[in-house]
Amino acid sequence: MSFSRRQRFLRARTSVRAARQFVGDTLAEWDVTERRDDIRLCASELAANAVLHGVPHGREFAVRLWWDGGLFWIEVRDSGPGGPQVQRADLEAQCGRGLWLVTTLADEFEIRDEPVGKSACAGFRLAQA
Structure with a gap:
């Protein structure tokens, strides 16, 4: 295995839920239960960031695990x-917390420049690895 x-996912708000489902289904198939919610x-926050700020119109984004x-x-x-x-939004802000959440929950976080675009990567240490 x-x-x-x-x-790959379309640049659409519904793709955020689809990306989260893809991750959840993959975790279930690989029998990963530890830190599943995190x-x-x-995955939702990174996908939402791509849809709202990163993916040009008519393009897609990719999720890799x-x-x-x-x-x-x-x-x-x-x-x-x-x-x-990564920002720390003030208490009254309606947005701006996504990457802060990712960096708080993940054990590793990095942004990589790619030949075209960029990749946001979050790593999680799991005992069952």
Whole structure:
């Protein structure tokens, strides 16, 4: 069985839920239960960030899941310009907390420049790796 999986999604708000479902289904297939809610929440936040800020009109984004040693990784890649910024929103703000949540819940977080666009990656240390 391969412990790497990738799926592409349309630039649409409904794709955030579809990406979270893809991650949840993959975790279930791979028998991963540890930190499942954290992983799914981070997948939602990274996908939402791609849809709202990263994916150009008419394009898609990709979600890739894989194991690297004891880390389970989620990567969300889009072809848009610029890079996401981790912010700490004030209490009254209606948005701006997504990447802060990801960096708080994940054990590793990085943004990688790609030949076209960028990838946001979150890694989770899991005992069952």
